[in-house]
Amino acid sequence: MIGFIRRHPLSVLLALVLHVAIVSLVAIQWDDSVVIRMSSDGDQHSPQNIPVDMPKESQPMKTFTVNAGAVQAELQRLQDEEQARLEERQRLQAMTAQEKKRLKELQQRQKEEAAKADQARKQTEQERQKTAEAKKRAEEEKARADKARKEAVLAQKKQEEAKKQAELAEKKREEAKKQTELAEKKREEAKQQALLEEKKREEAKKQADLAEKKRLAEEQKKRELEKELARKAEEKKALEKATAEAKLKKEQEMAAAALQRQLEEEAAQRRAEQRRQQLASLKESYISAIMAKVKNNWRTPAKISPDAQCDLRITQTIEGNITSVKVLNCNADATPQFRVAAEQAVYRAEPLPKAPEKELFEKQITFQFKP
Amino acid sequence: MKTIHMTKNRLKRGLQAVVLSCLSFLAMPSMAELTIEINEGFDNALPIALVPFKLEGSSTIPQDISQIVANDLRRSGRFKPIPRNSMPQTPSDLPEIEYSSWRGMDIDNLVIGKITAEADGSYQIDMRLMDVLRKQQMIGKRWSHIPASSLRQVAHQISDLVYEALTGVRGAFNTQIAYVTLMKKGGKRLYTLEVADADGFNPQPILKSSQPIMSPSWSPDGKMIAYVSFESGRSTIIVQSLDGTYRTVIAKYKGINGAPAWSPDGKKLAMTLSKGGNADIYIMDVATKKLQQVTRNYAIETEAVWAPDGKSLFYNSDRRGNPQIFQLDLATNQEKRITFEGKYNANPEISPNGRYLAVVQGGNGFHIALLDRETGDFRVISDTYLDESPSFSPNGEMILYAMNRGGSGQLAVVTLDGHASQTLKVNRGEVREPAWGPFLTP
Incomplete structure (x- = not known):
C-alpha cells in the first residue's frame, strides 16, 4: 500500500x-x-x-x-x-x-x-x-x-x-x-358593519344630495353650456359674417386691384403704343430728314431724267458720318452719272442728321432716292 | 447766210447785189482772231478744280492745258472752275491730294495732271479726274509723243472726257466751227471763210473773197465743206476739202444756187435751186452730180436740212404766205407743216438726235426758237437780236448762231435751255454764217 x-x-x-x-x-x-x-x-x-395580533394591553383570559x-x-x-x-x-x-x-x-x-x-x-x-x-x-x-x-x-x-x-x-x-x-x-366587525351601513345610508343620502346637487349643477352647467354654445354660435356666426365680409372685402379689393392692374396694363400698353407711334413718327421724320439733306445736296451737271431713281444704302456712324454708300436697284432712267451724283449727294450731306432718339439710330439706312 | 428767209422780191434784189460783187479778197487782210465772251452760266454750275498741270523736263510749256480745259468747261455753262489763286494745294499725283481741303471748298471734282517734256521735243500728258467726295479716280489717261501744236487738241480731249464723265454726254470741245468774217477796209469788203477750234482758237481761212460767202455746211466726216460763193459773179455751190486739196463747183445753175446741206451719209447734198423759175429743194448725188427735185411748189422752198436718219428733209416754205417749217418724207414725198406758232419761222436746224428743231423766229425781232418735237414745246431761247443761222453742236447740247450787236455781226452760243450763252466776235469786223462741225472721231 x-x-x-x-x-x-x-x-x-x-x-x-x-x-x-x-x-x-x-x-x-x-x-x-x-x-x-x-x-x-x-x-x-x-x-x-x-x-399574533396581540392587544397592546393585557387582556383577561376568555373562554372559547x-x-x-x-x-x-x-x-x-x-x-x-x-x-x-x-x-x-x-x-x-x-x-x-x-x-x-x-x-x-x-x-x-x-x-x-x-x-x-x-x-x-x-x-x-x-x-x-x-x-x-x-x-x-x-x-x-x-x-x-x-x-x-x-x-x-x-x-x-x-x-x-x-x-x-x-x-x-x-x-x-x-x-x-x-x-x-x-x-x-367579529362583534366589533358587526358593530363596525352597523356603523358602516349607517355611514352608507348617510353616504347614500349624501350621494343623493350630491347627485341632486350634481344634477342641478349639470343642468346649470348644461344651461351655461348651451348659453356658451349659443354665445359661441353667435360668435361663430359673427365670425363667419365677419369672415364673409372680410372675404368679400378682400375679393372686392382683389377685384379692384385686378382692375387697377388691368387699367395700369392698358395704360402701359397705350403708353407703349403711343411711344411706338411716336418712335415710328420720329423715325419717319429722321429718314425724311436724311433724304431731304441728301436731296438738298443733289448737284450734278448731268441731265437727269425726272423718272430716274435708285435705292441708296447708307452705312453711317452714330455721329452721322458716312462709312459707305451703295447705289442699288436703279431703274432704266438712272444713268451712270445719276448713280455717281446720288452717291456724291450722300457724301455731300455728311454729317447726316442725327437720330432724335438713340434707339432710332440705324447704322444702315436704305431709301429710295429720286432727285 | 444759209437761209433765204426773204420774200421773193427781197430774194431777187439780194441776188442781184451779190452777183455784182467781185473776187478781190486776195488783197484784203488775212484771218481775224475770234474773241469769246462768256455771258452767263448755269446757276447750279458744278464747282470743279482744274489744278495747273505740273511741268517736268522743261521750264516752259507752250500751252496751259488745265486753263484750256477750265475755259472749255466754263463755256459749257455746266461747270464753274475755281480760280487758281483760291486752290488750297496744287497736287499732281494721287498721294498728294488732301481731299478734306478740297471738300472744305465745296469742290466735288478735281483734275490734276503732269506734262513731261520728252527728248524729241514732244510732250507726254498725264491727267486724272478725281471724285473728291468718294475719294476715287474717275478717269486716268496718258497721251504720249504729242507735238506742241497738238497740245490744245489734247486739252480739248481732256475737256471732252471730263464733260462726258460728269454729264454723261459726249463733249464737243474737240470739234471745229466754220464761219464767215467780213472785214471792211477802205470801202472794200473782205469775206473770209474760216475754220477754227470750237473755242475760236486756231482760225484757219479756207476761202477769202471780196464777194459774199454764205451757208457753209460740213460734210459728215468733217473733211469737206460745201458753201455758196459769189466769186464768179453769181451764186455757185462749191465743195472744198479742208486741207485745200480739193475744191469744185457742184452747182452753177441759172438763178439761185444756195443752201447746200450734206446728207447724213455724206453722199448727197440738198440745195436750193431756182433753175426751174421757182426756188425749190433739190437733192444732188455728190458722186454723179445727178439732181432730183423734191419740192414743186409755186412758193419758195429753201434752207433744207436732213433729218438725222436721212429719210426726210426739213425746209422753209412761204406757201402759207409767211415762212414756216415743213417736213418732206423722201420715201412718200409727203409734206407736213411743222411750225404753227408765230408768223415767221425760218432757217431750220435739226438736233443730232432729231428731237429738237431750232429755227429763226421773227416777229419781235429775230430770235432763235427751239421746238421740242416730243413735247411740242416751242420757245425762244436767245435774247439777242437779228439772230440767224442756228447750228447745233455735234453733241446736241448747244446752239451756235449769228446775231447782231451794235450794228456788227457776232456769233453766240446758247444752251438748249437758254441758261448759258457766250459771244464770239472779231475785232474790227463782223462774223456770221456759223456752222458747227461734226465730231472729229467716230
Whole structure:
C-alpha cells in the first residue's frame, strides 16, 4: 500500500480529495425545506413564532370553543413530520456508517499501497509517508469532526423538535386566544358593519344630495353650456359674417386691384403704343430728314431724267458720318452719272442728321432716292 | 447766210447785189482772231478744280492745258472752275491730294495732271479726274509723243472726257466751227471763210473773197465743206476739202444756187435751186452730180436740212404766205407743216438726235426758237437780236448762231435751255454764217 502510494502519490492524493469532497457533499443540506435542522438551543435556527395580533394591553383570559378535529389533525400532521424526520435521521446515520466503513477500507487500501510504496522506494519515500500519515491523521480528525458535527446536528434537530412541540402547544393556546379575539373581532366587525351601513345610508343620502346637487349643477352647467354654445354660435356666426365680409372685402379689393392692374396694363400698353407711334413718327421724320439733306445736296451737271431713281444704302456712324454708300436697284432712267451724283449727294450731306432718339439710330439706312 | 428767209422780191434784189460783187479778197487782210465772251452760266454750275498741270523736263510749256480745259468747261455753262489763286494745294499725283481741303471748298471734282517734256521735243500728258467726295479716280489717261501744236487738241480731249464723265454726254470741245468774217477796209469788203477750234482758237481761212460767202455746211466726216460763193459773179455751190486739196463747183445753175446741206451719209447734198423759175429743194448725188427735185411748189422752198436718219428733209416754205417749217418724207414725198406758232419761222436746224428743231423766229425781232418735237414745246431761247443761222453742236447740247450787236455781226452760243450763252466776235469786223462741225472721231 505504501509502495503503491509512493509510486502514485498524485493519484492517491486525488482519490483522497475526491472522497473528502463526496463526504462533504453528503454532509451538507442543500435544501432548507428538506433538511431537518435539529438544535437544542434558541439560536438563529429556532422556529419562528406565529405572529399574533396581540392587544397592546393585557387582556383577561376568555373562554372559547376549540375545534378538536382540527387540533387532532394538526397533531397527526406534526407526528408525521416527526416520524419523517426520524426516518431521515436513521437513513443519514446508515449512510454515515457506510461511509465510515468505506473510508476505513479506503484507508486500509491506502495504507497497504503506502506500505508497498515504502517497500518499493524504501528510504526515499519516508518523508512522503510521514506526510501521508499526517494527512491521514488530518483526514481522520476531519472525519471525527464530521461525525461529531453530524451528531451535534442530530442532537440539535432533536432539541428543535422538542421546542417545536412546545411551540405547537403554545400555538394551540395562541389559537384559542386567537379564536376568542376573532369572535371579539367579529362583534366589533358587526358593530363596525352597523356603523358602516349607517355611514352608507348617510353616504347614500349624501350621494343623493350630491347627485341632486350634481344634477342641478349639470343642468346649470348644461344651461351655461348651451348659453356658451349659443354665445359661441353667435360668435361663430359673427365670425363667419365677419369672415364673409372680410372675404368679400378682400375679393372686392382683389377685384379692384385686378382692375387697377388691368387699367395700369392698358395704360402701359397705350403708353407703349403711343411711344411706338411716336418712335415710328420720329423715325419717319429722321429718314425724311436724311433724304431731304441728301436731296438738298443733289448737284450734278448731268441731265437727269425726272423718272430716274435708285435705292441708296447708307452705312453711317452714330455721329452721322458716312462709312459707305451703295447705289442699288436703279431703274432704266438712272444713268451712270445719276448713280455717281446720288452717291456724291450722300457724301455731300455728311454729317447726316442725327437720330432724335438713340434707339432710332440705324447704322444702315436704305431709301429710295429720286432727285 | 444759209437761209433765204426773204420774200421773193427781197430774194431777187439780194441776188442781184451779190452777183455784182467781185473776187478781190486776195488783197484784203488775212484771218481775224475770234474773241469769246462768256455771258452767263448755269446757276447750279458744278464747282470743279482744274489744278495747273505740273511741268517736268522743261521750264516752259507752250500751252496751259488745265486753263484750256477750265475755259472749255466754263463755256459749257455746266461747270464753274475755281480760280487758281483760291486752290488750297496744287497736287499732281494721287498721294498728294488732301481731299478734306478740297471738300472744305465745296469742290466735288478735281483734275490734276503732269506734262513731261520728252527728248524729241514732244510732250507726254498725264491727267486724272478725281471724285473728291468718294475719294476715287474717275478717269486716268496718258497721251504720249504729242507735238506742241497738238497740245490744245489734247486739252480739248481732256475737256471732252471730263464733260462726258460728269454729264454723261459726249463733249464737243474737240470739234471745229466754220464761219464767215467780213472785214471792211477802205470801202472794200473782205469775206473770209474760216475754220477754227470750237473755242475760236486756231482760225484757219479756207476761202477769202471780196464777194459774199454764205451757208457753209460740213460734210459728215468733217473733211469737206460745201458753201455758196459769189466769186464768179453769181451764186455757185462749191465743195472744198479742208486741207485745200480739193475744191469744185457742184452747182452753177441759172438763178439761185444756195443752201447746200450734206446728207447724213455724206453722199448727197440738198440745195436750193431756182433753175426751174421757182426756188425749190433739190437733192444732188455728190458722186454723179445727178439732181432730183423734191419740192414743186409755186412758193419758195429753201434752207433744207436732213433729218438725222436721212429719210426726210426739213425746209422753209412761204406757201402759207409767211415762212414756216415743213417736213418732206423722201420715201412718200409727203409734206407736213411743222411750225404753227408765230408768223415767221425760218432757217431750220435739226438736233443730232432729231428731237429738237431750232429755227429763226421773227416777229419781235429775230430770235432763235427751239421746238421740242416730243413735247411740242416751242420757245425762244436767245435774247439777242437779228439772230440767224442756228447750228447745233455735234453733241446736241448747244446752239451756235449769228446775231447782231451794235450794228456788227457776232456769233453766240446758247444752251438748249437758254441758261448759258457766250459771244464770239472779231475785232474790227463782223462774223456770221456759223456752222458747227461734226465730231472729229467716230
